[in-house]
Amino acid sequence: MAGPRYISFPRVEGRSSRQAHADLPAGTFERELGKEGFFGPATMMYHRHAPTGWTSWSGPLRPRAFDLSALDAGTSLWAAPLVLSNARCAMRFWRVAEAMDHLVRNADGDELLFVHDGAGSLFCDYGHLRVAKGDYVVLPRSTMWRLEPDSPMAVLAIECTNGTYRLPDRGLVGRHALFDEAILDVPALDEPFKAQQGETPWTVLVKRRNQVSEVTYPFNPLDAVGWHGDLAPVRLNVKDIRPLSSHRYHVPPSAHTTWVGERFVVCTFVPRPFETDPRAVKVPFFHNNDDFDEVIFYHDGDFFSRDNIKPGMLTWHPFGFTHGPHPKALGRMYQQPKAMTDEYAVMIDARDPLEAGPGMAAVELTSYAESWHSPGAVPPDAPAEAAE
Numbered sequence: 001m002a003g004p005r006y007i008s009f010p011r012v013e014g015r016s017s018r019q020a021h022a023d024l025p026a027g028t029f030e031r032e033l034g035k036e037g038f039f040g041p042a043t044m045m046y047h048r049h050a051p052t053g054w055t056s057w058s059g060p061l062r063p064r065a066f067d068l069s070a071l072d073a074g075t076s077l078w079a080a081p082l083v084l085s086n087a088r089c090a091m092r093f094w095r096v097a098e099a100m101d102h103l104v105r106n107a108d109g110d111e112l113l114f115v116h117d118g119a120g121s122l123f124c125d126y127g128h129l130r131v132a133k134g135d136y137v138v139l140p141r142s143t144m145w146r147l148e149p150d151s152p153m154a155v156l157a158i159e160c161t162n163g164t165y166r167l168p169d170r171g172l173v174g175r176h177a178l179f180d181e182a183i184l185d186v187p188a189l190d191e192p193f194k195a196q197q198g199e200t201p202w203t204v205l206v207k208r209r210n211q212v213s214e215v216t217y218p219f220n221p222l223d224a225v226g227w228h229g230d231l232a233p234v235r236l237n238v239k240d241i242r243p244l245s246s247h248r249y250h251v252p253p254s255a256h257t258t259w260v261g262e263r264f265v266v267c268t269f270v271p272r273p274f275e276t277d278p279r280a281v282k283v284p285f286f287h288n289n290d291d292f293d294e295v296i297f298y299h300d301g302d303f304f305s306r307d308n309i310k311p312g313m314l315t316w317h318p319f320g321f322t323h324g325p326h327p328k329a330l331g332r333m334y335q336q337p338k339a340m341t342d343e344y345a346v347m348i349d350a351r352d353p354l355e356a357g358p359g360m361a362a363v364e365l366t367s368y369a370e371s372w373h374s375p376g377a378v379p380p381d382a383p384a385e386a387a388e
Contacts, residue, residue: 021249067313105144108161109163167260178241253284295317298310316354
């Protein structure tokens with residue numbers, strides 16, 4: 001018996017475009033309603049009013065924003081503030097200013113470190129790796145490691161609970177799109193690694209089922225003299241990502257997927273050319289991505305689709321409502337003010353609902369849900385060739 005498949009019956013009603021995110025009917029706002037994070041069935045709907053033109057919110061479901069730079073540092077990774085989590089994914093924001101006097105080992109899942117600020121050395125089972133601003137470091141489950149900062153470091157740590165980080169399927173564009181795997185760096189058994197070995201006692205903090213155990217050795221257990229294989233930490237800097245783009249079509253966020261976890265993905269927004277087709281939408285489109293919670297951590301640059309957002313902030317859009325560009329960005333829907341975007345951001349799309357950590361209310365921008373409100377908003381003027 002064949003497996004189940006989605007109901008599919010493409011239809012057209014009323015005034016609509018024949019191409020998503022381009023050629024919008026005059027005087028309309030487009031909204032995408034989709035399944036499976038832009039991969040499943042979808043409908044483009046055309047409205048007289050902005051789909052985010054609400055005037056008030058009440059109840060627990062709402063778009064939320066937080067300023068992570070205002071969080072306490074935490075005394076260790078496991079004591080760092082929990083930002084958002086579910087059974088498959090946990091995000092912490094951690095600051096470390098001095099060399100760690102202990103090792104950590106996550107027995108719950110792979111760890112993905114994103115270095116928001118600072119630089120230093122990472123020492124682990126596999127050797128020594130230099131890390132700096134904009135680096136992703138994937139640490140396989142149960143890797144022992146520690147950091148020695150050269151300058152204070154701020155790190156977004158994303159745990160893949162009971163899972164493994166993998167690379168996305170790049171389909172028609174081939175395995176070398178986005179980044180060639182040859183760009184990935186691994187730790188080296190170099191002189192700095194050898195120099196840190198010794199007979200001084202070391203403590204390892206091991207996390208399993210969110211409980212921390214302490215193991216003490218009479219020597220530094222990072223004492224490898226060699227290894228071979230294809231399991232090791234890897235480093236990728238955001239500036240080494242070559243994003244997919246189209247001069248005639250605004251590609252969905254899923255095209256920027258960098259890492260695939262268990263029931264969530266991590267995407268990276270980096271500078272890319274604006275669409276040059278005058279009839280193509282040039283800002284993120286309104287959409288209902290109702291199978292995923294969407295989270296964006298703003299790392300650096302000018303975040304053209306959001307107003308009053310600065311590096312170190314994080315937005316969280318739980319599934320269940322329409323979201324899209326702020327009114328100021330919407331006014332530039334058909335404009336091309338410059339050749340390129342200028343933003344670096346990390347997006348986490350989680351298939352299961354996320355919960356905010358216990359300390360997040362203290363750093364929340366409580367008026368964020370009202371930031372879309374623009375009385376009397378009208379659709380931006382489309383180029384003449386796009387009008388009906």
